[in-house]
Amino acid sequence: MASTNSFDAHGTLEVGEQSYEIYRLRAVEGSETLPYSLKVLLENLLRTEDGANITADHIRALGGWDENADPETEIQFTPARVLMQDFTGVPCVVDLATMREAMADLGGDPTKINPLAPAELVIDHSVQIDVFGRSDAFERNVEIEYERNGERYKFLRWGQTAFDDFKVVPPGTGIVHQVNIEHLARTVMVRDGVAYPDTCVGTDSHTTMVNGLGVLGWGVGGIEAEAAMLGQPVSMLIPRVVGFKLSGSIPDGATATDVVLTITEMLREHGAVGKFVEFYGEGVSAVPLANRATIGNMSPEFGSTCAIFPIDEVTLDYLRLTGRSEQQVALVEAYAKEQGMWLTAGPDQPEARYSEYLELDLSTVVPSIAGPKRPQDRIVLTGAKQAFREVLPTYVGHEEGSDGIASDFPASDPSPQGLAEGMDGGSEPASTGDGNGRPSKKVAVTTADGASFEIDHGIVSIASITSCTNTSNPSVMMAAAMLAKNAVEKGLSVAPWVKTSMAPGSKVVTGYYEKAGMWPYLEKLGFHLVGYGCTTCIGNSGPLQDEISQAIQDNDLAVVSVLSGNRNFEGRINPDVKMNYLASPPLVIAYALAGTMDFDFDSEPLGTSEDGTEVFLKDIWPSPDDVERTIAESISTKMFTEDYADVFAGDERWRSLDTPEGDTFAWEDDSTYVRKPPYFEGMGSEPEPVSDISGARVLALLGDSVTTDHISPAGSIKGDSPAGTYLAEHGVERKDFNSYGSRRGNHEVMIRGTFANIRLKNLLLDGVEGGFTRNFAAGGEQSSIYDASVAYAEAGTPLVVLAGTEYGSGSSRDWAAKGTALLGVRAVIAQSYERIHRSNLIGMGVLPLQFPDGESAESLGLDGTETFSVTGVEALNDGGIPRTVAVLATAEDGTETSFDAVLRIDTPGEADYYRNGGILQYVLRSLVG
Structure with a gap:
C-alpha cells in the first residue's frame, strides 16, 4: 500500500543505471540530528503512513523527538x-x-x-x-x-x-x-x-x-x-x-x-x-x-x-x-x-x-570472563581464580549466590537434600578443604575406554566453542585455532574429563580453518567439528561421559562449563553442571588445557614441554598481528559465495524427506512432536469483554532475575517429570525423549515443562528446587506445578504468579508466555519486567502487573498463601488503559493487604491484543473482518 506522503518525501535515487523509489528523511524537520536508529524508524513511518494507524502527527513526533523525555508516544513499526x-x-x-x-x-x-x-x-x-x-x-x-x-x-x-x-x-x-x-x-x-x-x-x-x-x-x-x-x-x-x-x-x-x-x-x-x-x-x-x-x-x-x-x-x-x-x-x-x-x-x-x-x-579493556550464572557478572581474568574460590562454597552448600556474587533469589533455608553430603547434622562434611582454603572432594573415575583420573569441585567438565556471538568473528576463532597449534607444538594436552567441542556458526569457518591448516591442531586437543548450530549455548551440550556424570551426581560435585557463548544461566548448559562461565574462544581452549577453574594463568603452568620447560598461557597466546595475517591469507569472498550458493536446497537427507502437501496441514493424532494447539477453540468472531479476577491462588512465588530459561521448557526432559510421564504414556522410550526445544510444536509437552527448570526456586516451598509448588486445591500439599494447575482448573480457580525484579529476562521464548497462559495464569505481579516477556504475556492474554514503586511481595508481607482479587481491569472495555488496578490479597486468617498495581499494558495496540484474548486472536479477527 502506497504512503499518503503528507511530507512530500517520496522521490527517486539513481544508483548507476538503476533507479529506486525512496522516502527522503530531510522532508521532516528535526531529522538531521536524530540518532541513526531513529532515522531508520522515521523512514519506516514515512513509507507506511496511511493516515490511520500511522499519521503525520506520528512522523512529526519522531522528527521532533525530545531526547530527554520519557517514552510516551506510541508508533507502529513495520519490520521489513x-x-x-x-x-x-x-x-x-x-x-x-x-x-x-x-x-x-x-x-x-x-x-x-x-x-x-x-x-x-x-x-x-x-x-x-x-x-x-x-x-x-x-x-x-x-x-x-x-x-x-x-x-x-x-x-x-x-x-x-x-x-x-x-x-x-x-x-x-x-x-x-x-x-x-x-x-x-x-x-x-x-x-x-x-x-x-x-x-x-x-x-x-x-x-x-x-x-x-x-x-x-x-x-x-x-x-x-x-x-x-x-x-x-x-x-x-x-x-x-x-x-x-x-x-x-x-x-x-x-x-x-x-x-x-x-x-x-x-x-x-x-x-x-x-x-x-x-x-x-x-x-x-x-x-x-x-x-x-x-x-x-x-x-x-x-x-x-x-x-x-x-x-x-x-x-x-x-x-x-x-x-x-x-x-x-x-x-x-x-x-x-x-x-x-x-x-x-x-x-x-x-x-x-x-x-x-x-x-x-x-x-x-582487559582479558575477562563472566559467570558463574549471569553474562553481566564480569571477572577480570587475573582475578578469576580468586573469584571462583569465593563463590565455590555457596555451590557446594547449595546456597548459590549467597556469597561472592549478587543473588538472583532471596535466601531460603536449605533442606537436608539441599546440603552437601554429610553436612546436614553437624557431622564431618564429606567435602573437605584442600589446605588452600577451598572445598575439595577428590573422586576417582575410570571410564569405559580405560582412562583413570581424579575429579573434584571446579573441574572444567565442558569446554565448548559455540554460539553465534563469537563463532562469527574470525579474529577470536583464528586466535583459538592458533593457540591450539601452539599448545600442541609445546606438547600440551587437554584434561581427560573435559568434554570438548567446536560448533562453528557457518561453513565459512570450516573453510578458513582448512585453508590455514588449523584443523589437525584443534582435533589433537579434542576440538573436532560437532555441528553447525548453537549447541552448548542453548543447552544442547549433550551428556557427559557416563562414568564422569555418575561420579558428579553421586558425589554432588560443583563442576564448571566454559563456553564462548552469550548465555550462562542456571540449569541451562547441562544438568550435571552448576557453574557456567563465558569466555573468548582462545580462553575456552586455555581452560580445557587447565582442566579446572581453580587456576591462575599468570602464575601456574599449563604443562611442560618435551624438554621439561614449564609452559604458561602467555607462551602459547598468538600475537594479534599473526592472527590478522593468517586471517587475511585464509578468508576469501569465494568461500562465502560457494557456501551460500544453494543455501535453501539442503543435503540429500533434507531433499529426501517425505513432505505432506496441501494448504492446510494433515495433523497426525499420534504425533508427539507436532499437535494442533487449543488457542482458537470456541473462538467467536467478536471478543468477549475482559473481566476482573477474583479468588485467584498463587501458582509460584519467585525472586529476582527469574529468566525465561526458568519459565520456559528448555533442555533435556527428565523421565520422572510430568512431560516425561506424558511421553512414556504415549509410547516414547526414554532415549527418544529429545529436548523440550525440539518438542515446542506439542503444547501438551510444553505445558508440562513450564516452570520446570531444575534450578527454579518457588518460595512457596522451603529449600526445594525445580517445578514444584503448594497445591492449595489439595490442602497445600507439595505437587508439580503442572499437576497443581490441573487441580486448580478443575476447581475453576484462576492463578497468579508473584515475582521480583527483571522478571522474564533472557531469551525471547514465546513458550514462557504460552505455557504461563495454558497453565491458567491470569496475571503476573512483578517488581519489573524484561521487555520481550512482558509483551509476550499480553500477546497470550495474561495481565502483566507491577508492584508499586519500592514495594515487593516481601515488603507487603505476602507469602503466596493468600487469595487474590484484581479489580479495575474491566475499565479496558471502555477503550482506555487504566494506569493502575486494585489488588486485594486475603490471608488464610482473613487479614487483607491491598495495593494499587501498575498495569503494564503500555500502548493502545497492546490493549487491543489483550481485549481479544491475545495477539493471534486479534490478527485472525482482523483478517476475517
Missing part, C-alpha cells in the same frame, strides 16, 4: 522481514497452520494466512553434541539429529511449500544470526522498486547481531513474529537512545569477547532495559564488522532493545567480502549518504542527540 530459528520457528508455523483452519471455521479464506513480509527460518537449534572428540562427530550428530527431528523437519518442509515468501535454511548449514549477517541481511532492502532500510524482527533475542551491519532489528516472541509475518506492525513507544562513545583500540592480549563482556557490565550497571543503544565516536571506524556483530549480538545481555552501529566503509567492505553484489554495495552506500545515515566525522554531519551517554576507551 522476519527471521526465525527452528525451536521458536516450529511453533510459529504450527500456529499459522492452526490459524488457517480457524480462518476456515470463521468463514474466511485460509490462504489469507500467509507471510506478507519475507520470512526466513534457519534450523540451527536442534543439533546436540552426542558424539565428540572424534573425526566422525559431525556426521554422527547430524544423523542423530535427523532421527530425532524427522517429524518436525517434514513439517517445516511442508511450511516451505505451503506458505509464500517463507524460506528454510536446512540443518547442518549454520547458526541463524551468523547466516543472517553473512547472507540473508540486505542492509538496504528493495521491494516493488522501493529502496528502504533493512529492518528485522527475529524469534531469537540475539537477532540484534545484525545491528552490527547497520540493520535495525531485535528479538521478539514467536507470537509477535507471527503477527509481523501477517502484516501487523510492532506497536512500540519512541525509545530513549543511549549514545555509547567508543575511542581507542583493543590492546594486545584482549579480544572482542573481552570488549563485549566489558560493555555488558557497563550497560547493565547503567540501565538499558527498553532503550536503544547506539555506538558513535572516532573509535567506531576502527571496530571491525565482526566485532560490531559480536557487540550487537549481546544486546539482550545489556537489556537493551538494540545495540546498533551506523553504516560506513567498514560495512561496505564486509558486504563485499561476504559476496553481496556490487550493485547492492553501491546502493547501500548511495542510500546511506542520501539519507544522512552514513558515518562521517566531518563538519557536514550534524551531531546526533542522545538521551544518555556512556564512553569506553577500548585500550582499557
